[in-house]
Amino acid sequence: xxxxxxxxxxxxxxxxxxxxxxxxxxxxxxxxxxxxxxxxxxxxxxxxxxxxxxxxxxxxxxxxxxxxxxxxxxxxxxxxxxxxxxxxxxxxxxxxxxxxxxxxxxxxxxxxxxxxxxxxxxxxxxxxxxxxxxxxxxxxxxxxxxxxxxxxxxxxxxxxxxxxxxxxxxxxxxxxxxxxxxxxxxxxxxxxxxxxxxxxxxxxxxxxxxxxxxxxxxxxxxxxxxxxxxxxxxxxxxxxxxxxxxxxxxxxxxxxxxxxxxxxxxxxxxxxxxxxxxxxxxxxxxxxxxxxxxxxxxxxxxxxxxxxxxxxxxxxxxxxxxxxxxxxxxxxxxxxxxxxxxxxxx
Numbered sequence: 011x012x013x014x015x016x017x018x019x020x021x022x023x024x025x026x027x028x029x030x031x032x033x034x035x036x037x038x039x040x041x042x043x044x045x046x047x048x049x050x051x052x053x054x055x056x057x058x059x060x061x062x063x064x065x066x067x068x069x070x071x072x073x074x075x076x077x078x079x080x081x082x083x084x085x086x087x088x089x090x091x092x093x094x095x096x097x098x099x100x101x102x103x104x105x106x107x108x109x110x111x112x113x114x115x116x117x118x119x120x121x122x123x124x125x126x127x128x129x130x131x132x133x134x135x136x137x138x139x140x141x142x143x144x145x146x147x148x149x150x151x152x153x154x155x156x157x158x159x160x161x162x163x164x165x166x167x168x169x170x171x172x173x174x175x176x177x178x179x180x181x182x183x184x185x186x187x188x189x190x191x192x193x194x195x196x197x198x199x200x201x202x203x204x205x206x207x208x209x210x211x212x213x214x215x216x217x218x219x220x221x222x223x224x225x226x227x228x229x230x231x232x233x234x235x236x237x238x239x240x241x242x243x244x245x246x247x248x249x250x251x252x253x254x255x256x257x258x259x260x261x262x263x264x265x266x267x268x269x270x271x272x273x274x275x276x277x278x279x280x281x282x283x284x285x286x287x288x289x290x291x292x293x294x295x296x297x298x299x300x301x302x303x304x305x306x307x308x309x310x311x312x313x314x315x316x317x318x319x320x321x322x323x324x325x326x327x328x329x330x331x332x333x334x335x336x337x338x339x340x341x342x343x344x345x346x347x348x349x350x351x352x353x354x355x356x
Contacts, residue, residue, distance in 0.1 A: 046344020144224025153235025214303030
């Protein structure tokens with residue numbers, strides 16, 4: 011009797027699993043990966059911190075916003091020279107900040123490290139979202155067109171991708187950033203160039219970082235999309251769409267895109283840590299965001315000179331960078347395992 015009940019329960023569970031959509035099944039699989047779930051929660055917290063940095067920074071929490079207003083400085087740029095290289099948990103020596111506690115210490119010019127780390131989260135997440143979105147859009151459009159059209163067009167488009175693969179992308183990124191940095195130092199520039207430079211200045215130098223990283227990292231996504239398109243365009247549902255007279259663009263948009271989008275998003279999630287590390291590297295060598303805009307790479311560059319005497323200056327942003335990269339890696343691995351039936355043993 012007990013065996014029969016177990017068999018019935020197993021059959022019911024299998025039927026319930028079959029009735030779920032593939033997305034729901036993948037989501038259930040993802041929830042079983044505790045490391046990926048914890049990483050996703052951590053990333054959500056990072057997003058909240060980035061959005062609410064203006065109210066979560068120590069100056070606001072400890073009631074010193076009036077000092078920021080009086081000196082017309084943001085929390086991440088507030089310099090208190092008497093407080094240079096202050097250690098963790100120490101109190102400010104400035105008469106205007108009596109009672110202010112540097113929870114994670116201060117850097118060489120007295121800027122609060124916790125405030126700079128919080129605002130630096132905005133830079134890293136902005137790069138993660140915008141660079142990956144640009145790369146995803148360019149790669150998917152390029153790969154869909156190449157894979158569906160085929161023939162000489164496909165050969166020509168993929169030879170161009172092969173050519174780009176042969177370039178040392180990091181060197182190209184550095185050279186482009188050097189050019190853009192020189193461009194931003196122009197005294198006068200033509201109309202459109204001036205508008206672009208104003209946008210870059212308003213974003214603290216991030217606009218050119220977005221352009222360079224998004225425009226050069228779509229190559230792998232184009233190859234993945236092309237491979238998926240070549241596989242799906244021979245399927246029965248695409249042949250049926252052709253038979254009823256659907257246009258090529260309708261087939262691409264309504265039938266191919268929804269099927270290739272999922273694997274491409276998962277793959278792009280795995281690329282996000284690379285984008286964050288690239289931005290940190292560019293900022294470390296002085297080719298990323300413009301000071302005093304806080305970036306974890308800039309903070310590491312500013313702190314490594316005091317590594318022996320004040321290691322907390324470099325440890326705080328380095329720890330934040332490492333934990334964030336690991337979280338995106340674990341989440342990407344979890345999404346890949348959840349959406350790929352071969353990797354979850356089904």
